[in-house]
Amino acid sequence: MRVVTHDDMQTRRGPAEWFTGTVWMDASPAGPTPDASVFRVFFEPGARTNWHTHPEGQVLFIVSGVCRVGNEGEPPVDVKAGGIVYFAPDERHWHGANPDSYMVHAAVSPAASTTGGTDWLEPVTDEQYAGA
Numbered sequence: 001m002r003v004v005t006h007d008d009m010q011t012r013r014g015p016a017e018w019f020t021g022t023v024w025m026d027a028s029p030a031g032p033t034p035d036a037s038v039f040r041v042f043f044e045p046g047a048r049t050n051w052h053t054h055p056e057g058q059v060l061f062i063v064s065g066v067c068r069v070g071n072e073g074e075p076p077v078d079v080k081a082g083g084i085v086y087f088a089p090d091e092r093h094w095h096g097a098n099p100d101s102y103m104v105h106a107a108v109s110p111a112a113s114t115t116g117g118t119d120w121l122e123p124v125t126d127e128q129y130a131g132a
């Protein structure tokens with residue numbers, strides 16, 4: 001068993017090359033195998049990730065607010081707190097707050113031992129975010 005406490009987490013602002021809008025994230029330190037990166041992420045209303053993929057997939061647990069999530073070729077959907085979103089490996093997607101609410105999610109990604117981490121792509125346009 002390994003316990004990571006709040007004091008072990010580092011809070012930092014989400015970098016502008018990965019996000020649109022104001023985002024804060026707490027990241028777990030790397031641990032022994034089997035490992036997973038665990039992030040608690042706060043998005044202000046309208047804030048969202050860039051398009052990206054995860055080599056070993058990702059699970060989001062929506063803790064607070066309303067998450068807006070988009071997947072390539074599909075209109076975005078809103079998922080309220082308590083909901084869970086799964087992404088398959090290399091599925092091209094984005095996630096953030098909806099326009100009317102901030103949002104906090106836990107993001108769990110299995111350790112990518114050989115293929116590297118998240119592949120960050122271009123920003124989500126306002127039209128894509130709106131589902132226009």
Ligand code: MN
Nearest residue numbers: 052054058095
């Ligand atoms: Mn993701």
